Amino acid sequence: MVQESAEKAGQPAMSDFVPTKEQTAFQRVISSQPFWVTIALIALVILMTAMEPSFGTSENVANVTRNLAPFGIMALGMTVVIITGGIDLSVGSIMGLVVIVAGLFLTWHYPWYIAFAMGLFSGLACGAVNGFFVAYVGMPSFVVTLGMLSVARSLAVVFSANQMLYQFGPDAPIVKAIGQAKWPRHGPEDWAPHWIPELSSQFWTMVILALIVGFVFNFTAWARHLFAIGGNEEAARLTGVPVDWIKFQAYLFSAFTASVASLLLLGYNGSAINAMGQGYELRVIAATVIGGASLMGGAGTAFGAVIGSAFLEVIRNALLMAGIDSNWQGAFVGAFIVLAVLLGMQTGGKSILAASLAVLMPKKSR
């Protein structure tokens, strides 16, 4: 009754206080961080292609896409973890352990699929331990995965007896073929003209994985629950979402992506060293954050994970091509991490870019 009389008296309605229109798809895209990173990436690529003839060659494109792929693959797993509001610092070390375990089985002349399965198994075991302590014991993910970073690397060193493994058994050519496969192929017997880059198996694995993760994020209840956990874990629990189980799966998936990246690199390199993946965790987290995932949880996309990795690798490559001392890479990458997050920062529902535009060009109606 109170409300009806208030409305009759011509008092302001709810619509006066909150925006009346729903956000359109276009506005959503414009205000998203991956969109701006993509624009920046395209601008950087155009600039570099124009300035440096060797940058735009199909060889360099193949090279860049191959280099970024392991990071893109792991960034997809990291995104899943970061959406829940956690972090996985152990992915680099898991890579090291996986490559050594798979490498050992190859040196013992096991078939390649047994070696890969054992590598994958060791990686998933690390993920399961992470997930168990974070989800079911309730420890902070930072601490648990920091511990795993140390443990997995140490195990890799112990198992390998601190030796490089390269004398693989009879299946060595198959392993190499997997890691070095390319499509499409140039050459007289193949159809691809020279200007089409020969894209690596790593790249295609990343693309397929990204499409699957993108589909899952957009169309499944599992991902809905994942985002809800990042937004308000207690709320998700109260509504009956299996919070612990989903968090556990997130760490398992992150370890899975690290294992896949590791096995592909094993094939590409044709050897296994226990230092593989050292420091990768920070690059993966950087890529994920540049791609728009929020370390506070509740936000992230598959596209963002890939585009963030691509952005980092293109900057690295561009600096090399431009002949800038490689010691400067860290400074540039660091600056871009901060810049990208600054651009995507939401202030009062607007991105900081939109907010500063509004200050510079105030609307006349106000």
Added chain:
Amino acid sequence: MPVLEVRHVSKNFGAIQALSDVSFQVERGEVVGLMGDNGAGKSTVVKTVAGNFPPSDGEIVVDGEVCHFHKPVQARAKGIEVVYQDLALADNLTAAQNVFLGREIKKGFWPIRVLDKQAMIDRSAALFRELKSETRPRDLVKKMSGGQRQAVAIARTRLSNAKLVLMDEPTAAISVRQVAEVLELIRRLKAQGVGVMLISHRMPDVFAVADRIIVLRRGSKVADKDTGNTSPEEITGLITGAIRGE
């Protein structure tokens, strides 16, 4: 038959007696205000009925059936929904996504069971219309007013066709205008035959919507009065202990 009957319920946590021999009923379409000072046992009553923990003694009867709840899910299965004080919404999801959180509508066949987004949006829009709320299903909860958030939380309870809705301080920390809106939502629940238990500190709000007021003091029920037969002064006296109850 009352939708909820609480029979001689006691609850102790170790040496602390939180509730002692509390009995009351809630009928269909009845709004019951539950009042009391901090520590009087209001939350314990809510949590016992909502299934967060079982009572130490006595029983909870829903629709004539004696129930033993150990988890909130069990209470929900019997048609008891709680609108929590902090609303338990995920800010980064839309209104429709929050309404359906944990019970999404899916379509297709295993292994590709995908979300039926349109069905969820349509159903939430219908729920908001039913509640006469201006909440839009595709809006992010983050950008909503306190009243709209309440509407989302209440729409959740309508989705499951709850028989009894427990509301914990729904009018705390929102503006005067939004309070009017929330009270209106409560009246709509009542009109649809839902029993509502309103836990609140705010006397005027309770008097505006409740048919009956139950007062707890130090874990015991001290009054159970029709709103028409009492006054804010009397209730205040009962809460503070200035007036002796039953």
